[in-house]
Amino acid sequence: MTTATRVPRGEARARLIAAARDLVRRKGFAATSVDDLCAAAGVTKGAFFHHFASKEALGVALVDDWTEMTGAMFAAHPYNAKEDPLDRVFAYLDLRREFLGRPLPEFSCVAGTTVQESYETSPAIRAAAERSIRSGFDHVLPHLAEALAAHPVPGVTAESLAQQFQVATQGGIILAKALNDPAPARAAFDHLERYLRLLFDRPAATG
Amino acid sequence: MTTATRVPRGEARARLIAAARDLVRRKGFAATSVDDLCAAAGVTKGAFFHHFASKEALGVALVDDWTEMTGAMFAAHPYNAKEDPLDRVFAYLDLRREFLGRPLPEFSCVAGTTVQESYETSPAIRAAAERSIRSGFDHVLPHLAEALAAHPVPGVTAESLAQQFQVATQGGIILAKALNDPAPARAAFDHLERYLRLLFDRPAATG
């Protein structure tokens, strides 16, 4: 009655991480209990503590998996193929805006959520979140560096600009959650694009 | 030796909210237990549930108090006295950057932290966070509206621009937590200022 079909051997760890991804995005890390995770994954607590030494270890694994997952997704995307580096950046922004059409928990960021709760209490999770945030820089950093090389802007570095993409993403998510509306998150990307067009003297094509 | 001096009658509620403000900023809402709060405030659980019907009710009271506190702080500040509306906005940004010199938990935002955890699980707390975020808009909205009236920018509304201040604030805090460094939060405000100067054709004064 409980578990109609037993979870196949070898899948427990992946299912636990997938369950954590969903639950943590909805309720946060602290509010998600180990029992919650096991129930959602369809496994028992024995499986949990076989794969993870502690709940904190699951948190680290979750964030690292998140880093890898998002990294692979953006790396595989065709926006990287465009000729002009700024076009790649704008295409990346288009992609980010597309995500905002999905339900809120699905465009919420695992790293941003967990680091809010554990930046002081868990050095390991904070470090994992740092890796994740930094990996986000890399999705646009090379393109921005290339664009800046061709069109220098005094006082503006590629690193600092890349950070603004994460600022817009994370800040946009918080506003979307608070106002229960993805529109401000979309507006954050719109303003970032307008900022870049002004910096690089590249007005939007009309028509 | 536990409570050397008894907390004076009438102060329990305020002390509980102050304790919650500190603990929630450090550990998040879910990870902060009622016992934690009572210990930090120097009162007993009887006092807690005398003033608050539940932990969730404390959360709502905390966020509402936060809204009022920050609102009063910014309203009282002399930046509001400047003649030019854009100068008021830039002075506001200076003020925000000043906060970033303090320890991380002290410039962390109560509303942003709590809404991450409870936007799905607690409608009451989410609504309180919405009030708080919206009240943040008001710190710059009239100045931006005035500036836009004198210098219209096609496709840009004062509301949308005001939102970007919260995006930069909240996003900057998350990056500061993840990288354990306030610099990206400061950079977020720097880029926002540069964006505004470009939009309003108001280059920074040199020398």
Next chain:
DNA sequence: TTGATTGCATACCGATTGGTATGTAAGGTT
């Protein structure tokens, strides 16, 4: 075919959780 290892499930544990029931002292009202 055996033995060891891996990948779980079952059952249990002490501590902590949010919350309650009750007592009591102070302050205001009449």
Next chain:
DNA sequence: AACCTTACATACCAATCGGTATGCAATCAA
């Protein structure tokens, strides 16, 4: 002076928490 209400403190509770000890079936190496 009697009374009531407010503002707490004390003591307790069932449920849930993260974690452990143990058992066992599947898989692999020899």
